Amino acid sequence: MFEFLTAVLGFIVLMLALGLIPILRGPGDADRMMAVQLIGTTGIAALLLLGAVMGTSPAIDVALTLALLATFASIAFVKKGLSHLDDDEASTRADG
Amino acid sequence: MPVATVLELVLAAMVLGLAVWTIAARQSYAATVGFVAYGLLVPLIWVRLDAVDVALTEAAIGGGLGGVLLLAAAARLRATEIASLAETPGPMVRLGAAALSATTTCALAAALLLLPDPAPTLAPPAIAHAWATGLANPVTNVLMAFRAMDTMLEKVVLLLAIVGVWSLAPDAAWGGHPGPRHQADPHGALAFLARLLPPLGVVVGIYIFWTGADHPGGAFQGGAILAAMWLLVIMAGLADTPPAGSRRLRLLLIAGPGVFLTIGLAGLGLGLAFLAYPPAQAKPLILAIEVAMTLTIAVTLGLLLAGAPERSAQR
Amino acid sequence: MRFALDIVTIIAVLAGAFFFLAGTVALLRFPDTLTRLHALTKADNLGLGLVVLGLLPQAISLRDGLKLISIWLLGLLAGATVSQLIARAARREGST
Numbered sequence: 001m002f003e004f005l006t007a008v009l010g011f012i013v014l015m016l017a018l019g020l021i022p023i024l025r026g027p028g029d030a031d032r033m034m035a036v037q038l039i040g041t042t043g044i045a046a047l048l049l050l051g052a053v054m055g056t057s058p059a060i061d062v063a064l065t066l067a068l069l070a071t072f073a074s075i076a077f078v079k080k081g082l083s084h085l086d087d088d089e090a091s092t093r094a095d096g
Numbered sequence: 097m098p099v100a101t102v103l104e105l106v107l108a109a110m111v112l113g114l115a116v117w118t119i120a121a122r123q124s125y126a127a128t129v130g131f132v133a134y135g136l137l138v139p140l141i142w143v144r145l146d147a148v149d150v151a152l153t154e155a156a157i158g159g160g161l162g163g164v165l166l167l168a169a170a171a172r173l174r175a176t177e178i179a180s181l182a183e184t185p186g187p188m189v190r191l192g193a194a195a196l197s198a199t200t201t202c203a204l205a206a207a208l209l210l211l212p213d214p215a216p217t218l219a220p221p222a223i224a225h226a227w228a229t230g231l232a233n234p235v236t237n238v239l240m241a242f243r244a245m246d247t248m249l250e251k252v253v254l255l256l257a258i259v260g261v262w263s264l265a266p267d268a269a270w271g272g273h274p275g276p277r278h279q280a281d282p283h284g285a286l287a288f289l290a291r292l293l294p295p296l297g298v299v300v301g302i303y304i305f306w307t308g309a310d311h312p313g314g315a316f317q318g319g320a321i322l323a324a325m326w327l328l329v330i331m332a333g334l335a336d337t338p339p340a341g342s343r344r345l346r347l348l349l350i351a352g353p354g355v356f357l358t359i360g361l362a363g364l365g366l367g368l369a370f371l372a373y374p375p376a377q378a379k380p381l382i383l384a385i386e387v388a389m390t391l392t393i394a395v396t397l398g399l400l401l402a403g404a405p406e407r408s409a410q411r
Numbered sequence: 412m413r414f415a416l417d418i419v420t421i422i423a424v425l426a427g428a429f430f431f432l433a434g435t436v437a438l439l440r441f442p443d444t445l446t447r448l449h450a451l452t453k454a455d456n457l458g459l460g461l462v463v464l465g466l467l468p469q470a471i472s473l474r475d476g477l478k479l480i481s482i483w484l485l486g487l488l489a490g491a492t493v494s495q496l497i498a499r500a501a502r503r504e505g506s507t
Contacts, residue, residue: 001417001469006099008424013103015428015435016137017110022438023129024117030444030501032129034451036136037493038438041455041486042431043136045462048479049424050143052469058148058312060478061304062139065152065321067482068297069160071489072324073132075286076164078496079278079331080125080171285495292488296481 002053009049016042033077040070104144111137124170124177132163148312149235152304156320164327165401230379232310239314240382244371248360251353251389254396258349262340264404271341272409274402279333290332297325305390309379315386319393326398337402339409345395352392356385416468423465430458444501448494455490459483 019042022035044063051059111134118130135158142151173180185193222242223234229241239247265272280286305318329335338345359381360371368374373381434454441447463483470476 001420003099004421005424006103008428010099010103010106011428012431013106013110013140015431017106018435018439020110020114020133023114023126023133028444028501028504029125030497030504031438031447032126033493033497033500034438034444034448036129036132037490037497038435038451038454039133039136041459041490042435043140044482044486045427045431045459046140047143048462048466048482050140052466054143054146056143056146056148057471057475059143059151060475060482061307061311061313062143062148062151062155063482064300064478064485065304065317066136066139066155066159067485067489068293068300068321069156069324070136071289071293071485071493072328073160073163074489074493075289075328075331075496076167077129077132078493078500080167285492289488289492293485296485 005049005053009046009053012042012046012049016046033074036077037070037074040066040074043070107137107141107144111141122181124173125167128163128166128170131166132159135159135163149233149308149314149317152312152314152317153320156317156324160324161320161397161401168401168403228375228378229373229382231382233308233312233314235312236308236314236382240385241373241378244356244360248353248356248371251356251392254393255349255353258396258399261400261404265340265406269405269408271339272405273339273407274337274399274405275330276406277333277336278331280331282333286332287334290329290334294325294329297321297328301325301390301394305386308386309383315389316393319390320397322390322394323397323401326394327401330398330402337399340399340405341409345399348391348395349399350392352385352389355388359385420465420468423461427458427461427463427465430454430461434458444505445498448498448501452490452494455494456487459486 016039019035019038022031023039026032026035044066047059047063047066051057051063114130114134114137118127118134121127121130135154138158139151139155142148142154170177219234222238225242226232226234226237229237231237231240280290301318301321303318304313304321305315306313308314308318330337359373363372363374364370366374431454434450437450437453438447441450460483463479467476467479470479
């Protein structure tokens with residue numbers, strides 16, 4: 001079990017590395033936003049596996065915190081920051 | 097090579113590469129995304145090193161709040177970004193900067209690698225003296241009891257930061273609402289999330305603060321989560337930023353360092369030292385300070401990200 | 412009993428890792444922003460959900476198990492909303 005979880009953890013970390021590519025390359029900001037969301041979720045999975053491998057159950061608390069803060073960061077990025085207003089209010093209302 | 101070592105090498109290489117790219121990226125938005133991704137990956141390293149308290153703080157501050165703060169700064173700088181890209185520093189300046197950075201890195205590496213094995217540490221005495229406060233988490237003990245002075249002064253520094261940010265307000269907006277008034281479709285996806293998530297987030301934030309007594313956690317991490325939930329509500333337009341002149345807001349801002357200072361002086365008044373807790377009441381006193389600190393940190397971090405007042409209070 | 416739980420863990424975590432692989436590769440290879448977004452949500456929901464399901468039998472206490480489930484539910488909620496917002500932003504970016 002321990003070796004299996006470690007192997008899967010290594011695989012997930014590799015997925016994390018692959019997920020960095022859209023951030024570096026990603027034409028367009030939407031790709032970067034999606035990459036941040038993916039890294040957040042994959043990072044949470046990696047943290048949970050790492051906690052199971054190392055036997056530290058507080059790692060689950062870190063994953064919980066990461067879930068909340070990554071959501072907040074993703075939304076902030078989509079809104080392009082707190083000081084920037086969505087100028088296209090009409091379309092927002094149209095497809096709410 | 098054991099799998100664990102390969103894992104650590106891959107993680108370290110990823111984080112290093114991402115850090116280098118973040119500095120080299122041309123667009124500030126792209127660099128900020130890189131910084132947030134970096135803040136999401138580093139907690140893995142901290143957990144691997146068994147420093148779960150630091151991982152919590154990194155996830156809360158580095159991953160979420162710090163990145164959004166930089167995003168706001170980048171947005172404000174966008175007007176001058178083109179001009180600043182044109183004025184590249186000369187080769188001598190760049191060489192000097194590279195040499196300075198390399199020297200600092202080598203000095204840090206040398207200091208770390210030349211440490212005697214096992215490295216000198218005060219961790220065993222800190223753990224041995226946990227009876228003084230009755231809390232089981234040694235990090236909380238160090239923060240709130242053995243080095244309480246540093247923690248209190250940090251809260252004062254946060255207060256000074258808010259004063260600094262607010263001092264950037266234009267005369268017309270003095271004491272007004274920070275940031276623009278966000279609006280989103282009240283029936284849309286964002287408003288839905290901002291109604292559903294913050295109650296859960298508040299519960300998680302209070303839980304992380306409360307569990308810091310005996311497990312990794314604490315006031316700072318809990319306060320950061322609360323701040324993020326508050327900002328989410330603001331971003332969805334469900335609430336407006338409070339006016340900077342509001343008396344209640346200012347009371348909340350000074351509550352943390354105020355309670356800390358009061359209890360510290362009370363220790364002096366009781367014949368003990370400054371910031372000394374009578375052993376029987378240590379735990380309730382520390383918890384009282386932490387409650388005040390969590391509220392202050394949440395409000396302070398939220399206001400720091402919201403920025404300087406832009407709209408006057410009477411609108 | 413222990414053996415059965417371990418089998419569940421292995422199968423679920425492997426399936427979750429597969430969905431993470433699918434989502435990450437799709438983020439890199441799919442031709443269009445909206446198709447990439449679609450793949451991203453698969454990794455988000457199914458990948459994280461299956462990993463959480465796989466780690467549930469290994470959880471030390473009931474509280475850890477409940478935290479794991481709430482992490483997954485948070486991920487679901489966040490993923491759904493952020494995908495909507497990213498799609499809207501992408502459409503605005505592409506159309507203007």
